[in-house]
Amino acid sequence: MFLWKEEYELGIEKIDNEHQKLFEIANKGYELLKNDFYVDKYDRIMDIIVELKDYAQFHFSAEEEYLASIGYKKLFTHKIQHDYFMQKISNVNIKEIDNNQDKYIQDILDFIVTWIKEHILEKDREYVEQN
DSSP, rough: OOOOGGGGOOHHHHHHHHHHHHHHHHHHHHHHHHOOSOOOOHHHHHHHHHHHHHHHHHHHHHHHHHHHTOOOHHHHHHHHHHHHHHHHOOHHHHHHHOOHHHHHHHHHHHHHHHHHHHHIIIHHHHHHHHH
């Protein structure tokens, strides 16, 4: 389970709520990974990936709009990091998912959670400190 911690809070309610939602989606993946009742998890994995992709796109757009509104000087670099995340999530290898579903879930969760934590704690902190 991936827990939201106080240290992730930026003090911008809208952004913090959206970050929490990303953790909730990651937790759906974790719950699926730990659920031994599903023999074939493929459709559920794809549902989580689609939800993550859609929500991340929504969040990144909102965050970038906010950064533009405060005149954040590193907006372009920040956007590149968002684009990298979206590219990674969009380049899902369907055969890889089907061959070893639990391993794929674990790999994607590791990427998502590591990226989100590092992004919030490092990159997002920068715009809070600038403002």
